[in-house]
Amino acid sequence: MVENKPEISVEALRAGDREVFSRMVDSFSGPIYRLALKMTGIPTSAEDVLQNTFLKAFQHLKDFEGRSSLTTWLYRIASNEALMMLRKQRSEITLSDTAPEDDDNSDYSPLQFTDWCCLPETEFLSSESRVVLDRAVQHLPETQRIVFVLRDIEGLSIHETSQILNLSKAAIKTRLLRARLHLREELSTYYGERLERRR
Amino acid sequence: MNEHEHSKCQSLLGSLSEYLDGTLGKELCVEIERHVAECQNCHIVVDTLRKTISLYHETAAEAGEVPGVVRERLFRTLKLDDYLRH
Numbered sequence: 001m002v003e004n005k006p007e008i009s010v011e012a013l014r015a016g017d018r019e020v021f022s023r024m025v026d027s028f029s030g031p032i033y034r035l036a037l038k039m040t041g042i043p044t045s046a047e048d049v050l051q052n053t054f055l056k057a058f059q060h061l062k063d064f065e066g067r068s069s070l071t072t073w074l075y076r077i078a079s080n081e082a083l084m085m086l087r088k089q090r091s092e093i094t095l096s097d098t099a100p101e102d103d104d105n106s107d108y109s110p111l112q113f114t115d116w117c118c119l120p121e122t123e124f125l126s127s128e129s130r131v132v133l134d135r136a137v138q139h140l141p142e143t144q145r146i147v148f149v150l151r152d153i154e155g156l157s158i159h160e161t162s163q164i165l166n167l168s169k170a171a172i173k174t175r176l177l178r179a180r181l182h183l184r185e186e187l188s189t190y191y192g193e194r195l196e197r198r199r
Numbered sequence: 200m201n202e203h204e205h206s207k208c209q210s211l212l213g214s215l216s217e218y219l220d221g222t223l224g225k226e227l228c229v230e231i232e233r234h235v236a237e238c239q240n241c242h243i244v245v246d247t248l249r250k251t252i253s254l255y256h257e258t259a260a261e262a263g264e265v266p267g268v269v270r271e272r273l274f275r276t277l278k279l280d281d282y283l284r285h
Contacts, residue, residue: 187251
């Protein structure tokens with residue numbers, strides 16, 4: 001998670017100080033690029049999201065009133081940009097290639113009951129496993145994906161995530177739980193097979 | 200009988216995130232732990248869900264650097280060329 005850097009003065013940013021702006025870009029570009037990459041799964045799209053986020057931030061700095069933290073404000077712009085990018089991608093590819101829409105009435109009951117926690121640690125973060133972990137995030141409905149990325153990848157709190165997405169804490173908690181359960185199912189398939197091969 | 204036909208499993212499912220994040224009230228934690236001790240399937244769900252979350256936390260802690268060329272293009276787009284250093 002990115003904390004507000006004490007050396008980044010909001011007053012200096014609003015006054016148009018380019019040097020302070022460049023330090024803000026360096027402080028926040030890592031987490032924002034990571035968020036964009038997890039959301040879109042495509043490096044060039046993630047780069048577009050990164051650039052658009054800071055272009056928008058620069059354009060709207062004068063409107064930033066400091067009611068939320070700089071971190072929350074930037075994550076809000078980045079989240080909106082990432083979701084807009086996904087909508088754009090969705091309109092360019094066939095529906096069958098996209099992640100499913102979130103459905104409040106879906107049943108999220110667990111289906112897989114293989115205990116794969118006993119696998120050796122080397123199995124969990126192998127290069128193949130990392131591809132599976134990333135792909136599983138891409139399979140989440142967008143509304144769950146953004147909540148999961150902000151909360152479990154970026155390490156933001158439920159409160160911060162609700163502020164960024166302008167959703168109630170209850171809605172954030174529901175989407176987070178569904179995302180986590182969805183990922184657990186997908187990882188259970190993969191690690192369950194790995195376990196089977198070792199037997 | 201399949202243990203996951205039990206209504207208890209379903210009712211506790213909604214609290215699992217908060218349980219694993221350590222933000223759930225003590226009474227519900229005790230209820231979950233008591234149930235999990237008796238229900239093998241729920242025990243597995245809790246353990247594998249905890250592992251799932253921890254794997255993503257681990258990968259997140261390792262990542263976060265912007266590739267050099269991406270940073271360079273970003274600075275040029277923002278007309279911050281003068282501040283491109285290191």
